[in-house]
Amino acid sequence: MxxxxxxxxxxxxxxxxxxxxxxxxxxxxxxxxxxxxxxxxxxxxxxxxxxxxxxxxxxxxxxxxxxxxxxxxxxxxxxxxxxxxxxxxRSAAEEAAGDAGPMRFARQLLRRYGVVTRELTARESRVSSWRALLGALRTLEARGEVRGGRFVAGLVGEQFALPEAVETLRAVRRRHEPGELVMVAAADPLNLVGILLPGPRLPATAREVVAFHDGVPAETGELGAVLSRLGRTGPRVHQTGAAGPRR
The missing domain is CATH 1.10.10.10 (Winged helix-like DNA-binding domain superfamily/Winged helix DNA-binding domain)
Structure with a gap:
């Protein structure tokens, strides 16, 4: 040349x-x-x-x-x-490589949450745009790898879920135990307060936890203080994330 x-x-x-x-x-x-x-x-x-x-x-x-x-x-x-x-x-290989990022991230979110909605991307700094992610999720749905539908009430827009996540949601709904208290570390991806759940958004701070009572945020703060305010230290308290061992 x-x-x-x-x-x-x-x-x-x-x-x-x-x-x-x-x-x-x-x-x-x-x-x-x-x-x-x-x-x-x-x-x-x-x-x-x-x-x-x-x-x-x-x-x-x-x-x-x-x-x-x-x-x-x-x-x-x-x-x-x-x-x-x-x-x-651009070659076909380069086009495929350009789509690899959104597809890989869509799979990661599905593995992490089971159900993916637009609101979940609010805490994900690596998501370039919901539109790109939506294209990958629709592709996975067309392949039969995920399901599209309405899995979380109160949210607007498309939702996608792994088949096993759908079955888990149904099972949890059937065997729900009233009065269950769950502790989630503030730095845990499951801390969706202010994103999917009501209340102000809680920073991902070390040693901070969120207490969920029947799935609703009840208390936030350091683990000991939260348990003291709730007056709960028994076996019905379940803990996840980095705040400490499970009870």
Missing amino acids: PASTQAVLAFLERHGASFVSDIARGTAQLPTKVEEALWTLVARGLVTGDGTAALRTLLGGPERRRRRRLAAVAAGRPRLVAAGRWSLL
């Missing part, structure tokens, strides 16, 4: 979609040389344009382009240029 063509390819890798004039300035080449480099890159399947006019010109071959350019100059018309912007053509 000629050095001039390599320079154009490197420019597009660094700057993305660009006009011929921008490429010419960035590579210190004449626009005609940039056009020739673009034709070479298009023929190799490395570059594409965002319009059809330049591609139609390409179909005529180099000799026809030369004759048309000379005719345009002789007639005093503007020089024939490769109109529109030019950019690298």
